[in-house]
Amino acid sequence: MxxxxxxxxxxxxxxxxxxxxxxxxxxxxxxxxxxxxxxxxxxxxxxLLLGHGHPAVTAAVRDQLDELVFAGSAFQTDATNRVMELLVQLSPPNLTRVNLRSSGGSTANEGAVKIAQLITGRRDVIVPFRGQVGQTLAMAGYNGLARMREPFPHRFPGAVHVPEPYCHRCFYRQSPRDCGLLCVDRIEDFLTCASSGSVAAMIIEPVSGVGGNVVPPEGYLARLREFCDERGILLIFDEMQTAFGRTGHLFAADCFGVAPHMMTVSKGLTGIGLPLAAILTEERLTGMERSLHGFTFGGHNLSAAAAVATLEIVRQxxxxxxxxxxxxxxxxxxxxxxxxxxxxxxxxxxxxxxxxxxxxxxxxxxxxxxxxxxxxxxxxxxxxxxxxxxxxxxxxxxxxxxxxxxxxxxxxxxxxxxxxxx
Ligand SMILES: Cc1ncc(COP(=O)(O)O)c(C=O)c1O
Missing domain, CATH: 3.90.1150.10 (Aspartate Aminotransferase, domain 1)
Structure with a gap:
């Protein structure tokens, strides 16, 4: 038409x-x-991970359109239940819970930050230079490009920006052959001198997308996970761009063999471009009640039907x-x-x-x-x-x-x- x-x-x-x-x-x-x-x-x-109008996904959406387009967050649906089950089954084993109440990446990242602050009782969030974590006022404050923050004087505070693992133009002028992952160790200085002293989480795209397709060197994410564990900082992988097969593995977490404490996904989840996002967490991070983070179109039933069909394809x-x-x-x-x-x-x-x-x-x-x-x-x-x-x-x-x-x-x-x- x-x-x-x-x-x-x-x-x-x-x-x-x-x-x-x-x-x-x-x-x-x-x-x-x-x-x-x-x-x-x-x-x-x-x-559009599966391209424009993948037949199996559009068929699933059409069927769902005839059955039930939308349900409020107080109700279960078969499609949303199945998405949560699949996400837990397919993601790293430590991620056992799914919050499906966001419809986009920015609000999923904000939800992950809320969980981190609620559970740790701490405040700041570490984000790599050039990181892109969203466009809401809070996420604009976290983005790792000053240009994206500058126009908004009352942005959300508490971001600690640190050099990203960009070996081709290393901030510390090192070579990945013998740098000993200095860029992880030096985060300590930012915590000591550039943070509020109270750091809840670090959000990182395992491969920085908007920031220039920066692939971290061997061992970087594993060392980062250790660094965070040693300090009680929650490591959040923003897998908006990397999840569901983009890296040739279901998640970048699988590609690099490192499980984060939380993972946020959206973009490719529905295969053909319907809005849906999810926050995956460890069991110990449950506790933020539904009313504290939920959006009208979060957990949309049509999108959930598309996500189920997509996950069944990309998991193969x-x-x-x-x-x-x-x-x-x-x-x-x-x-x-x-x-x-x-x-x-x-x-x-x-x-x-x-x-x-x-x-x-x-x-x-x-x-x-x-x-x-x-x-x-x-x-x-x-x-x-x-x-x-x-x-x-x-x-x-x-x-x-x-x-x-x-x-x-x-x-x-x-x-x-x-x-x-x-
Ligand atoms: C890595 C990453 N995180 C977060 C976002 C924000 O997602 P959304 O536009 O769905 O709010 C984007 C969007 O481009 C992104 O690429």
Whole structure:
């Protein structure tokens, strides 16, 4: 069904609109109002894990639409019960409880912080530089980019920002070969000198997404977990971008072999882009009553039906193996670009969560080149995104996990063509 096109939508929208009007999507492809086809290498907004309109998931949603669209939080439904059961069964064994009452990532992260503060009786939250944990006023205060905090003078206090494990441009000018994970040890100084002295939790994206697809070095997350355990700090993995197969493993926790004390998930949970989020916690962290953290559309029954269908697909070992294989092909092809193009710097990633750095002649970051390449890719029918909301120097690729090897080559061919045209 197609509604009439609005003549000048920019007259009504509060924010600036993009030029392209999308009208249809299927799998990894979308089409605009002019009939142009694009490969959607950012999966909507990193949330369409199974692409546009996966048949098994849309069928589940249609069935649910006929049965029961919504139920208030005082009631159970079969779909929400099953989502909670699956999340507990599939996540690391220490995570035994699910709070399903948020509909987005920012509010799930806020819920995790509330739990941490309630249980520990402490206050501050550690967040890595360039970390992106959400857009509500509280999460805006926590984001690890000053640009995202600056416009809001009354933001929520208590964030302690620490250097992220960004080996390619290490804050401490070390090499991962022999640094001894100095960036974890030095967090101690931030606790001593830059916190209120009362630290409840640390929230970290296991692979920093918006911050530039930063993959931590071997052993980093395990050492971080020890560091937090030693100090009674709760470690929260924000797995908005990394969960449900994105890394080639069900969770980044599995990919890196480290279980957090809490995990927050949203984005890909429903496979095809319906809103739903969850906070997973250890048994000992229960106690925050329902009324203290719940949102009207949290635990939405339609989304829950989509999530059940999605989890049944992404949990399959052959599905995850496919993500690892396709991701390896695309990573290798993108890495080949470094040979003939000095502007292509570090190319990194896990599974189908990939990033390509752009550098100037001195090896410094080049947001200008990254944005030029992003535009050149769009002109060639490939949708990507630039890190730090367009201000970074990394092109982010997160195609739907149903990307075929053939399409991975097509993306790489067009990427090579775009870089050559810079
Ligand atoms: C890592 C991460 N955490 C949290 C959020 C916030 O999620 P939401 O936009 O659903 O509130 C995002 C959104 O982009 C994200 O990428």
């Amino acid at each position: 197609q509604s009439d096109a609005v003549a000048d939508p920019s007259r009504y929208a509060y924010y600036e609109l993009g030029d392209i009007r999308l009208v249809r999507g299927e799998g990894v492809r979308v089409w605009d109002s002019e009939g142009r086809e694009y490969l959607d290498c950012i999966s909507g907004t990193f949330n 070992p052959e599905f995850l193996a496919g993500v690892r294989a396709t991701g390896a092909v695309l990573l290798e092809r993108l890495r080949e670009l470094r040979a003939g193009h000095p502007c292509v710097g570090d190319v990194r990633g896990v599974g189908l969560m990939l990033g390509v750095e752009f550098e100037d002649a001195d090896g410094g970051r080049s947001p200008a080149l990254a944005n030029a390449c992003n535009r050149a890719l769009l002109a060639r029918g490939v949708i990507t995104r630039v890190s730090e909301h367009g201000r970074g120097n990394v092109i982010e690729l997160r195609p739907p996990l149903v990307l075929t090897e053939e399409d991975a080559h097509l993306v790489a061919d067009r990427f090579a063509d775009a870089v050559a045209a810079l």
